[in-house]
Amino acid sequence: MDSRALVMARIRRALTDVPRTETPGEVPVERTYHRVHGDRTAARTVDLLAENLADYRALVHRADAPSSLPALIARLLADRGATSVAVPPGLPGSWLSDVPDTVRRVPDTAELTPHDLDAVSSVVTGCAVAIAETGTVVLDAAPDQGRRRITLVPDHHICVIRVTDQVVDSVPEALERLDPVRPLTWISGPSATSDIELDRVEGVHGPRTLEVILAGPESAGQS
Amino acid sequence: MRVALFITCVNDTLYPRTGQAVVTLLERLGVEVGFPEAQSCCGQPQFNTGYRHETEPLLRRYAMAFRDYEYVVTPSGSCAAMVRDNYPRMGAKAAAEGRGQELADAAAEAVPKTYELTEFLTDVLKVTDVGAYYPHTVTYHPTCHGLRMLKLGDRPRSLLAAVKGLNLVELPGAEECCGFGGTFAVKNAAVSAAMGADKARNITATGAEAVCTLDNSCQLHIGGTLARQGSTVRPVHLAEILASTEGDVW
C-alpha cells in the first residue's frame, strides 16, 4: 500500500463515529460573527485605515488634490535619497512623471535577480485592496504591483491605495474581493518581530519603511 | 425549600469550621439545612488523576445521598464544578462504553440541584447583603474552578463588598492559579510550590490580614505556603466571613 492509501485508510478508520451518510455541510458552522465591526461612513473607514496603518508604523500620506500624486511620489523618493526605483509593468505612467530621470527606473522583468533587486532603493506599486479594521494592504501581483519579489527585497516600499474603490472595512470583505489563484501578499506595516522578549520591534527582512498613499479620486491626474 | 449541605471531604475532615459557618449563615437567612450523612467525596481527586472508573461509585453515592433534596449547597467551587462539568461526562462515557444510562441519569439528577455557596446566595436566595460584619482587611483570591468552570463572575466580590467593616484590597495576579491542583501538588511538587510561593508573596504584599477564597483545598496549599514563608496572613473561607456578625465575629 502506498502512503497515500495508508493515510487515507487510517483516516477512514479513525472516523468510524461519523455516520456514513453525513455530509460536511451537515456539520453546523454558525457564521454569526460580524461582517464588519461597527458602522462607519466611507470617509471614516478611510480614516480608520490610516490610523491602523500608522499604529503599525507605516507612514501614511494623503493625495487628494488634482495631480498631487506624482508630486508626492517624487517627494517621497527624493526625501529617501532614492537613486533607483523598481517599476511594475502596469504602473500608471503618470505616477512617476515628476520623478527626475536621475532616479533610475528598474522595470520588473523575469531577468531581474534578487541580487539586482538588492541594489534597488525603492519600489512603487498599487494594491488590490486595503482593509481598514486591520490596517492591511493586500497585493495580488496584478500589473500595477508586479511580481512578489519587487516589494520584498528593496528596503523602501511606496504603496498607493485608491480610496474610492480599494478600501474595505474588514477581513471578510477583503477575501470576497480577492482571487485565490493569484499569489497574495497581505502587508500590515513594515517588517517586524516579537522574537526578543515578546516585545514588538520593527524592521527585519522585509522593507523596513512602508509608505502608504491614500489617493483621492482626483489625485492621480488621470481621468 | 429542602436544602442539603454538601460539606466535601476536605472541609469535613480538615475545615469543619467552614461547614459550621455555612449552616450558621443559611439558618440566619431562614433556610433549613439538612446534612445527609450518606454523603462523602465528589470524587474529584480520583477523576482528575485519571481514575474515572474508581469515581463512578462516588457519583452514584452523591446522587443517592441528596435524592430527597431540592438544593445541594457546597462551600467549594471546585467540587461544584466537578459535579456540574464532569458527572455528565462520566455518564456519557459509561453509556458509550455500553454500560447503559444509569450513571448518566444519576448525573442528570445531581447536576441541576447543585449550587456553589455564592451561586445559591445570589441566584436562589437573591441576596448580596447577608448582614455580615467582619472588621478586617481582606484580599480575595478567585479559585480557578469557580472562576473558569462555574463562571462565578462578580458574585463573591458583591457579597464581600456588602460586608460591614470589611476592607477589601486587590490581589495582584489574582486570577493566576495558586498551584494546588489536587494531586498536581504532589506529582509536580516543584512547579506547584513555585506557583504557591509566588501567590503567597503576592498575598502578603497586599498587607491584608486574611486571604479569602471559596475553596479550602486551595487554602490548604496557600495557607501551608504562607505559613512556611512566615507570613501572618491567615486563610479564611468566604462562608466564615459571611457568617460573622457584630454579635458573633468568627
Next chain:
Amino acid sequence: MPAFPQAADASTRNTQLRANLRHATHTIRAKRAAAVAELDDWSRLRAAGAAIKDRTLRHLDQYLEQLESAVTAAGGQVHWAADADEANRIVTELVRATGEREVVKVKSMATQEIGLNGALATAGITAYETDLAELIVQLGDDLPSHILVPAIHRNRGEIRDIFTEKMSQWGRPAPEGLTDAPADLAEAARLHLREKFLNAKVGISGANFMVAETGTLVVVESEGNGRMCLTLPETLISVVGIEKVVPTFQDLEVFLQLLPRSSTAERMNPYTSTWTGTTDADGPRAFHLVLLDNGRTDTLADTVGRQALRCIRCSACLNVCPVYERAGGHAYGSAYPGPIGAILTPQLRGTQSELDASLPYASSLCGACYEVCPVAIDIPEILVHLRERVVEGGPASVRGTRTVIKPAKGHAAERAAMRAARWALDHPRLLRTGQRLASRTRRFHPRRLPGPGRAWSDTRELPKVPEESFRDWWQRTRGGSGTGSGTEGRKKTT
C-alpha cells in the same frame, strides 16, 4: 529525556530562565487580552473557528482529496508521509534532485516535530533557519522552547552573546560592538541572513492553513523571512500536517482574525503570504507539498482527543499557563511545549515512554488555556482523558490500528491508594473512623511527612487536624436530625 516533573524541578530553580519567561509571557498576556477585547464578536469567531475545524476533521479524507486535486491542477506536486522518517526521506530526495546542498527555512512546527534539520544534515544538506528566534536557537545549538517564539527562554543579553560568538561560523559575522538593543539584534540578523536569501535555490516551509477548495497555502509571519523563502528560491517544499486543511477560501476570514490577535496580539501580523501551486515568472517554478500524518490519524481516532487537531499553533495557551511559565518549554520534551503540547505530544507519540506519560499531569487544571484558546480546545478535558489512558489504559489507535493499551508502568501504588481511598469514601462510617483516629492522634502529627508526602511538606506546612470533623460536630449538636435520604452501609454497587 527525563519525565516532566524532573525536568521542571531543575528549571524552577533556574532563576535566569524564570525571569526571562516571566517577563516575556506577562508582556504578551495583557496585549493579547487588549487585542481580543477590541472585537465584540470574539466568542462567535471562536465558535466558528472551532466548528469549521470540526467540520474539516469529520470529513478529512474528502477535504484532503479535494486539496490534492486543487494543488496538482495548479502546478504543485503532492506527496504523502505516514510518519516522520518518510517525510524526512521525501524532503531529502527532493532537495537532492535539485543538486543543491543548502536550503533556507521558514519557521515550521511540522519540520521541528519530524526533526528535518537533523535528517538533512545527515544527508549533507545544510538547512538555514531564517526566523529570528529559530536563528537564535540554531546558532546557540539549543532547542526551541515556545511555539511562536522558540528562543523565549533567552533574554536580549544572551542573544547578543550568541550572535557575537556564533554568527561567523554560519556566514556573515555579527557587526563589531553589537549591542543588546532589540533593533540592533534584528539588524544583525537581517545582514547575516540576506546573503542566504539572495542565493537560495531551495526553500522549505510549513503552512498555517491549506484551502481544500482552491489548493491555496497560507503562511502567516512577521519578519519577511517567510516571504523571502516562499518567493525567491526556484523550488519550494512545504511540509504540512494533514489537519491544517480548511474547506474554503472564505473560511480564512475566521482564522485570519483569530490567529494574529491570539499569537502576537496584533490586529494583523505584518505579512501573510498565500500561494496556489506555481505562478508563471513569479516565485518558485517547482512546488512540492508533503502531507504529514505522524500520529495525527491516531489523534483523530479519539473522539475526545480529536479536538486537539483544531490547534492553529497560536501559543496563547503557553503564554497564560502558570506551569509553562515556571517549567519552561524544554521540560515538555517535544516540539510542542505548554498546555497544547501536554495534550498533543502524548497523542502523536503515545503514552508509553515515561516522559510522554507524565505530560498529561503537567497541569494544575486551572483552565486558563481553555479560556484563551481561539478554537476552544478544552485542554483540561483532554488532559484528564489522557490521564485515564495513562493509569487505566484502554482503547486507543496506534499507528492507525485500534488496540487496547495497557496502563503505563509505575502507577501500581497510586492505583492501589486510589482504590482504597474510593472504598473508604464510599463507606462514610469508615471515613468517620479515620477522621476520629486522625483527631485523636493530632498532637503527634509530624510537621514533615516521610516518603511521597515529603513532596508536600518540603515546601508547605501541613494543616492542623481539627478536634472533631464536621460530621461529628453535626451529630453532636444536631443529634442526627435532618440527615435526609441515603442509608449508611448500603450494598456495594460495583
